[in-house]
Amino acid sequence: MINQKTLKKVQDAVHSMGYAPDATARALRRQTNDLVGIVVPDILNPFFARVVKGAEAVLYREGFTVIICDSEEDSRKESAYLRVLYERRIDGLILIPSIEQGQSPGMITTMRIPTVFVDRYFDSSFDSIKGNNYHALTLLVSDFVQRGYTDIGFISGPLNTLPGRERYEGFKRALLQYGLELDDSKIRFADFSIEGGYHAMLDMIEGGSLPRAIIGANNFTTVGLLRALRQKGIDIPGQIIVSGIDELFYDDLIDPYLSLAIQPAADMGRTAAELLIARVRGATSDRPREMVFEFTMVRGREANSFSAVGSENSRNATF
Amino acid sequence: MINQKTLKKVQDAVHSMGYAPDATARALRRQTNDLVGIVVPDILNPFFARVVKGAEAVLYREGFTVIICDSEEDSRKESAYLRVLYERRIDGLILIPSIEQGQSPGMITTMRIPTVFVDRYFDSSFDSIKGNNYHALTLLVSDFVQRGYTDIGFISGPLNTLPGRERYEGFKRALLQYGLELDDSKIRFADFSIEGGYHAMLDMIEGGSLPRAIIGANNFTTVGLLRALRQKGIDIPGQIIVSGIDELFYDDLIDPYLSLAIQPAADMGRTAAELLIARVRGATSDRPREMVFEFTMVRGREANSFSAVGSENSRNATF
DNA sequence: CTGTTAGCGCATTCAA
């Protein structure tokens, strides 16, 4: 038995001389890398950034190193990254796919790497995590109806994504549920981007059919939509009232009248990491799990009757 | 000579069978990894996220894989990550240090990895990139003065960071330059966080010395400061007018009267990557380079006299 | 130009 104090001294000495074991060689020998890849369409989008932060925290705690890749909503860059990650012999993958799928689905299946999809996904044979998109629209529409607004428009996301489809479906169902009429002139389709939301809203305005209330299909769509309304000098909440899906940043500062249906993004990221770690460490044979997270409604100033913004409600969530 | 078409066919066949060369083994053999680490204090901060995006784009193009690490402004987590990156045998490092330095400076020097510091840094023997912080405050103060506001407050950053020090110094110099008096009751020190800015502003308000104009030392400080003003029901721009440093997100939507001094964050990230690649590939013996980027002034609604927000000015920069 | 071999730094195995 070596003396503990001596051991510690030697370790310290070795360490201070700048030695550290080579993780590359270890990975080669052990055939496992403690490496996880996370691929997201845009790290600047606060929703994705929060998912990444949640996942990263768990993976770091569990001793994994994380390679974060920003596909820039480009399916070719995404595929290229998947290839790179595969060559790096990652042990697991958390993927938020870009809108266009490209070659990724094929690669994911042939790579045979444990994978968890978040928000958007294309393959039910993998673990996946999403928000209850249908319910989000029930929340938003019912909020409008309760406040007396029944003339409701929608800037939808792209229907070739899961949240795009489900939110559009959810919007239609919610209108039906409240006996409201579906008016196509008050629906536009965009691509979950700021520009997309902006142009869709401009188009609706210029089409002459401004609804009394409108919903943005995701955070960026809502930003674009608000920008169009401001540019056209349309009064909020006087002429139109706005709700959106997904947190932005400092939402209370952006527009005190803005109501939002919010997914617990960091929780979803954490859960994705936990599911992934279970796969990596444990039985890969378990059947895929689909986890659905609930949205929370955060109401803007008007819906709160006259409570002050910045008071004890969840609008301070970023704190 | 092998027939090109045959070669291609073989490659395709091999590739389709799921084979891809093992980057881990290659790294071990070649003793170079095409791996770069980026360590930032908070990937949710749009300034840091933009730096990362800029750097990542260049590194990706040049064939490097990027490991992005979020130190959460925690010097212990930062050091732990530096250790991990070192063990992973990264070829280069881009570092935005956390506020407290902890063990990182020592590690950086003993690791002997090509390193580029961005925004904050502690060692002039490495390449570094920053904004012209002094000039930022000249821009902001002179803008206020031109608009007739001479009673100017400042929520400073921490003086143990480079931008914190330089911006505070810059503020003092700018006041001097315009013959204005330095009033300590209108200066508070915070930590570049939303909470910090919020509490600092609250403290100033409750101290009874509200200036007619105020500057936030960085993007988060400005958010916190705005939140405090709103919560206290203080009218912007009636009672106080606000300027800040660094872009937020959708700044025009947050407050149309908000003026900002903005660093070209993505450019700075790109340049960091280019400097790093030059070091990694080339002569390590070159003396360290310090690059200083200029701020751009983006004026809020009032300063623009009556031009509409959303018009052809740089407030649409996020587009 | 093609084919063979040695070794990168570890972890595992087997021998002592």
Next chain:
DNA sequence: TTGAATGCGCTAACAG
């Protein structure tokens, strides 16, 4: 319990 040998998958060097 401790020490020496083997090989992970690749590439660079070398020999044919």
